[in-house]
Amino acid sequence: MALIRCPSSRMRAVESPVYGNGVVCENVDAVSGRSIRVAKLRRGARVVDISVAGGLRVSTVLTLKNNSWPASTSLLEQVTGRASQHWQTSGVLRMNSRAASAKVQEEKSVEGLQTVDVEELPVFSTKEVVSLQIPEPLSMVDLALPPRHGSDLRVAYQGVPGAYSEAAAAKAYPSCEAVPCDQFEAAFQAVELWLVDRAVLPIENSLGGSIHRNYDLLLQHRLHIVGEVQLLVHHCLLVIPGVKKEELQRVISHQQALAQCEQTLSTLGVSREAVDDTAIAAQLISAHSLRDTAAVASARAAELYGLEILMDGIQDDLDNVTRFLILARDPIIPRIDRPFKTSIVFTLEEGPGVLFKALAVFSLRSISLTKIESRPQRKRPLRVVDDRNLGTAKYFDYLFYVDFEASMADQQAQNALGHLQEFATFLRVLGSYPMDVNPMRA
Numbered sequence: 160m161a162l163i164r165c166p167s168s169r170m171r172a173v174e175s176p177v178y179g180n181g182v183v184c185e186n187v188d189a190v191s192g193r194s195i196r197v198a199k200l201r202r203g204a205r206v207v208d209i210s211v212a213g214g215l216r217v218s219t220v221l222t223l224k225n226n227s228w229p230a231s232t233s234l235l236e237q238v239t240g241r242a243s244q245h246w247q248t249s250g251v252l253r254m255n256s257r258a259a260s261a262k263v264q265e266e267k268s269v270e271g272l273q274t275v276d277v278e279e280l281p282v283f284s285t286k287e288v289v290s291l292q293i294p295e296p297l298s299m300v301d302l303a304l305p306p307r308h309g310s311d312l313r314v315a316y317q318g319v320p321g322a323y324s325e326a327a328a329a330k331a332y333p334s335c336e337a338v339p340c341d342q343f344e345a346a347f348q349a350v351e352l353w354l355v356d357r358a359v360l361p362i363e364n365s366l367g368g369s370i371h372r373n374y375d376l377l378l379q380h381r382l383h384i385v386g387e388v389q390l391l392v393h394h395c396l397l398v399i400p401g402v403k404k405e406e407l408q409r410v411i412s413h414q415q416a417l418a419q420c421e422q423t424l425s426t427l428g429v430s431r432e433a434v435d436d437t438a439i440a441a442q443l444i445s446a447h448s449l450r451d452t453a454a455v456a457s458a459r460a461a462e463l464y465g466l467e468i469l470m471d472g473i474q475d476d477l478d479n480v481t482r483f484l485i486l487a488r489d490p491i492i493p494r495i496d497r498p499f500k501t502s503i504v505f506t507l508e509e510g511p512g513v514l515f516k517a518l519a520v521f522s523l524r525s526i527s528l529t530k531i532e533s534r535p536q537r538k539r540p541l542r543v544v545d546d547r548n549l550g551t552a553k554y555f556d557y558l559f560y561v562d563f564e565a566s567m568a569d570q571q572a573q574n575a576l577g578h579l580q581e582f583a584t585f586l587r588v589l590g591s592y593p594m595d596v597n598p599m600r601a
């Protein structure tokens with residue numbers, strides 16, 4: 160696989176039977192949040208879609224008659240009338256056999272926003288394009304897109320096969336291609352660089368609490384929460400086949416998993432060591448035939464790495480649920496016909512009662528909060544990325560992360576955030592997404 164740095168646009172390889180192989184670039188208007196996709200194909204170049212956040216969609220098409228390709232920013236300017244500095248551009252083109260054989264239709268992956276199919280569009284000259292930008296209100300058809308099972312999606316998770324995060328990715332998109340990443344940060348970057356379509360990352364557990372690293376990364380990256388997955392985590396103690404409890408000197412696993420099995424592990428009287436994820440613990444024992452070591456991991460990890468389940472269901476509470484967030488480059492269009500949750504992060508001036516005032520904006524409108532997390536000010540500032548994808552160093556006293564049970568399409572939620580904005584020193588909506596009300600066993 161070769162990574163080709165492309166300083167001017169987010170790009171991906173496409174193949175069109177009509178227009179030949181090429182790339183599709185995505186550019187986001189920093190001011191309005193509009194995104195524009197430009198297909199540069201061997202037999203011409205065309206704008207395939209302009210989508211407007213907040214309910215309106217504008218679609219148009221452009222084919223360059225002389226087959227020449229101007230700098231993408233000037234093309235964007237022609238179509239949108241906006242100066243190039245308003246367009247946020249960054250990204251890589253991933254060239255491998257898979258990307259090269261991808262079809263233009265893959266560009267339909269933006270949930271809720273339909274991307275125009277290149278093959279089906281008529282051809283216009285550059286002059287005609289500007290007058291073609293007719294805003295179209297979203298119709299019920301757009302809102303009733305069939306559920307996606309993700310067969311064409313690549314979903315990043317932290318860990319190796321057999322990790323609970325892989326099971327969460329499969330719950331979110333049953334036939335997706337799950338892509339293992341060594342660190343949470345790598346999963347964020349894989350989405351940002353178009354190497355994958357989504358990331359599924361743990362954010363909190365009913366026994367172990369919050370996964371703070373992911374709260375921080377949510378702020379440092381410009382991805383959107385598009386869904387959540389609740390997973391019943393059922394831990395097993397895995398050993399080399401035939402090993403007895405008495406032979407064990409230590410137990411290794413992800414630190415959250417070790418914490419979730421505190422009671423059982425303390426009865427074993429062995430030392431504990433944290434590794435990057437539960438499945439890698441199983442892999443290590445198997446690869447090095449470690450007879451004095453057990454892993455806390457899933458039954459699937461036992462199967463994958465040829466280990467035996469010495470103890471089953473060793474978590475301290477049978478209802479051990481981990482909540483994962485699904486992250487994507489684009490937000491989904493919030494709906495009101497099913498339960499939605501919205502996640503925000505904000506900061507406040509110092510002073511008595513300010514947090515009380517902030518939370519009152521929700522209770523005044525009978526909006527239930529499902530989670531509050533505060534992160535204390537740290538010695539070093541946070542790198543916060545704004546809508547223009549510009550990172551700035553900021554110091555905060557506390558960052559407050561709040562999840563509430565309402566959709567951003569709900570007027571009451573909009574009013575609550577409008578109210579909060581009056582005194583919050585910083586406010587960002589991390590995503591508005593369907594609630595997962597059905598925890599499933601891994």
Ligand SMILES: O=C(O)C(=O)C[C@]1(C(=O)O)C=C[C@@H](O)C=C1
Nearest residue numbers: 322323324361413415436437481
């Ligand atoms: O180690 C794994 O298998 C993971 O997917 C990570 C993780 C976590 O970070 O909380 C996920 C679910 C369980 O709560 C234990 C560990």
